[in-house]
Amino acid sequence: MKRFPAVMSTAAVLLCIWIFLTLSFHPHELVLGFAVSLIIAVATKGAFTGNWFRLLKPARLAAEVNYVLYFLGKMFMANIDVLMRVLQPVVPVKPGIVRASLVMNSERARNIVANSITLTPGTLTIEMTGTEIFVHWISLPEGDIHEETQKMVDGFANRLKRIFE
Amino acid sequence: MSNTFTSILFGLLGGGLLLAFIRLLKGQHGTDRAVALDTATLISTNLLVFIAFLEGRSMLVDVALVYSVLSFLGVLAIARYLDGGLR
Amino acid sequence: MIFLSIAGHVLLVSGGFILFTSGLGILRMPDVWNRLHAGTKATTLGSILFLAGIGCLEPTWIPKLFLIVLFIILTNPVSGHALARAVHMRPEEKPDNLLEDDLAESGFEGGEEQ
Structure with a gap:
């Protein structure tokens, strides 16, 4: 049981x-x-959701609300970004695929990170291996692209670690 | 809901659907067409809910729900085929 | 009541506009991955706003509309991810305007599914 x-x-x-x-x-x-x-x-055998009752502890609820608000804010920005690009006479793109490391204990958490990245500004998850994630940028960020990508991935991963670990 | 307002919304949704369909017909490769199909199905889900609202028939919302499920499965199957996983 | 009605109309127009831009993005973007950006992000927020607008005008449908929204949020990135992977698996269709391509350098060919 x-x-x-x-x-x-x-x-x-x-x-x-x-x-x-x-x-x-x-x-x-x-x-x-x-x-x-x-x-x-x-x-x-409950494989669809796993045990989510343990996510209802008060300490975790705060982290979950924090994550959802962060995600919704980012998603709204993402759409303004795409909208601005599409409405310009020449669509400004600077595409590139960048590697970033993503180490998490829980498969479910990795899945949530990948899906969140797909829905947020200018980024799209293309491939995941055991410890790495490949992100497609609609327009590569200023500065060191690997560092910026890592920062963006960690923004999600660190917030999720507070929930799942 | 006024008549002009309804027309504007139909114009926006129908226009988006039409543009996606142009890409579906034009697309250089199979993957372009699959991406356009993905967008077109989502826009038509919204269009279906909108028609349900205008007609006042809640049954069409159930249709939209089932349609979104089936279109997701369809796009996934096409993607897996293009991927080479369904050989 | 009048407030709910105004909010519903505003949400409907903004959602419809974002859905229209997603169609425009699909047509205008230069290569397949950028089209996927327009196709996954814009349709998700557009659907959320549009269905929220319908929910404001017809409150008894809110549970079903909530299910549709939840389903779209859960499945849209998955289909986008599957399509992005499919493009990578077909080298002859891959866009050649990438400024940086770590994925090709890593020599990853997909291989067996886990």
Whole structure:
């Protein structure tokens, strides 16, 4: 029963989705939804979400809110950036692929970092190996490009380390 | 919601969809077309929700939800094929 | 109520405009990776704003719209990443305007999937 917390957290997420889709709190709906989500969660052994109950500790909640706000701010900037580029008569691009190191314990955290980088200003994750990440820049930053890329990756990684470690 | 406002929104979404489709027809390579298809499906998901709002039919929102899931799977399958993983 | 209506209209127009720019970016950007920038970033924020605007005008749909937004945020970078990888795997289609290419220097050819 080592996977029990993971199975229950997957079931909780699936039940939330069920309630959002049916929009009814009738007991029949809830019981049926719980049964279906439990079957799916047991069949997949909770692999979809892992155990996210431990992310609900108060100390981590602050770090999570911090990360989400940082990410949303960056994403908004990203879109202003793309918009400005597209609307100019000649699209200014200076593309390049830069390597940066990314060492994290949790696979899930690495995944979140890669996805966040894809959604933030001028950067796109192309490839990941065990300890490295390759980032495509729409326009290479001023100064030392490797240092700037590393700084950008660490901005996400350090905030996530506070949550996952 | 006034008529002009609806037309402006249809113009913006339809225009974006049209530009993506021009790239889909023009694209030099298969990957360009796949990227254009990815964008076109997302814009049309939004268009579907907008039509659901105008018609007042909540059923179309479910259609949009399923469409976004299936279009994601479709783009992923195309990407994996171009990648050489589905040989 | 009037405030919600105004907010909804503003969100709809800004979301629609960003979605339009994503289509424009797809057409105007010079090479495939830059097109992917327009195709993943702009459509994500555009969808969030547009669906938030619909949610302001039709509050009973908010749960379903929230699911669509959540799904778009989770899946959009994944499909973008898959397409970016696919370009790298096809050397004959790779754009040749890169100023810096660490990925080619590292000699990484993909190989077996983990």
